[in-house]
Amino acid sequence: MSTTDAVVADTEMTEPVHQTLAERELLPDVHVVDAGYTTAALFVTATERGMELLGPAPHDSSRQSRQDQGFSRADFTIDWDTESAVCPGGHRSFEWWEQKHHRNGTPVLKVFFSAEHCRPCPKQAQCTKPPSGRRGRGVTFLPRERHEALEAARRAQDTDEWKARYAIRAGVEGTISQAVRVTGLRRTRYRNLPITRLGHVFAATALNIIRIDRWLTGTPLGSTRTSRFEALILAA
Numbered sequence: 235m236s237t238t239d240a241v242v243a244d245t246e247m248t249e250p251v252h253q254t255l256a257e258r259e260l261l262p263d264v265h266v267v268d269a270g271y272t273t274a275a276l277f278v279t280a281t282e283r284g285m286e287l288l289g290p291a292p293h294d295s296s297r298q299s300r301q302d303q304g305f306s307r308a309d310f311t312i313d314w315d316t317e318s319a320v321c322p323g324g325h326r327s328f329e330w331w332e333q334k335h336h337r338n339g340t341p342v343l344k345v346f347f348s349a350e351h352c353r354p355c356p357k358q359a360q361c362t363k364p365p366s367g368r369r370g371r372g373v374t375f376l377p378r379e380r381h382e383a384l385e386a387a388r389r390a391q392d393t394d395e396w397k398a399r400y401a402i403r404a405g406v407e408g409t410i411s412q413a414v415r416v417t418g419l420r421r422t423r424y425r426n427l428p429i430t431r432l433g434h435v436f437a438a439t440a441l442n443i444i445r446i447d448r449w450l451t452g453t454p455l456g457s458t459r460t461s462r463f464e465a466l467i468l469a470a
């Protein structure tokens with residue numbers, strides 16, 4: 235368990251949690267997480283630790299994919315050996331270099347196709363704006379290991395087997411929901427981190443005691459709650 239300031243992104247906590255578990259020799263074979271805790275880099279480091287990070291892979295953030303219009307990264311074939319890519323029009327890229335992502339410093343590969351190919355290309359409207367310089371369509375890829383880990387995770391999550399395995403995550407969400415409802419976990423009553431963390435330890439202990447009591451007394455599992463919005467729909 236880890237308590238941080240609210241501004242810390244979930245993805246920043248995956249690796250410290252794994253590090254702590256590794257130091258205590260408590261790393262699980264599979265860590266089932268929600269989408270907030272996965273990145274391509276985290277899939278790779280989890281594998282290096284000999285464990286599986288099981289959670290939804292981040293979406294393709296390219297403009298074409300976000301807008302569901304035109305060719306996205308997945309439509310380009312990468313040739314790692316020659317450090318080039320082939321576009322949906324069948325042309326090979328003419329520039330390939332590595333740089334740091336402007337927002338988070340992650341290493342990325344910038345790949346460009348020649349404007350000579352893009353200008354007359356019949357697929358240009360689906361691909362890129364009319365090029366003005368010597369560069370046509372540009373695509374950003376992750377370095378090979380991360381790219382392949384991400385693509386493998388995206389392929390896996392479309393399968394029924396992955397969905398069946400991931401269904402166990404509902405138990406974690408149920409626990410979080412119970413913690414929020416029973417202990418008011420969403421908001422802290424305290425002004426500093428150490429005491430907030432202590433509050434979290436008490437909340438977790440209380441949940442364990444409640445669950446042990448329900449187990450021993452044979453209290454049946456609660457049914458899925460109906461949200462107020464759903465209740466309105468049902469009443470209509």
Ligand code: SF4
Pocket residue numbers: 321322323324325347351352353355356357358361362370371
């Ligand atoms: S516009 Fe350029 S990159 Fe896109 S398919 Fe045509 S030639 Fe390839």
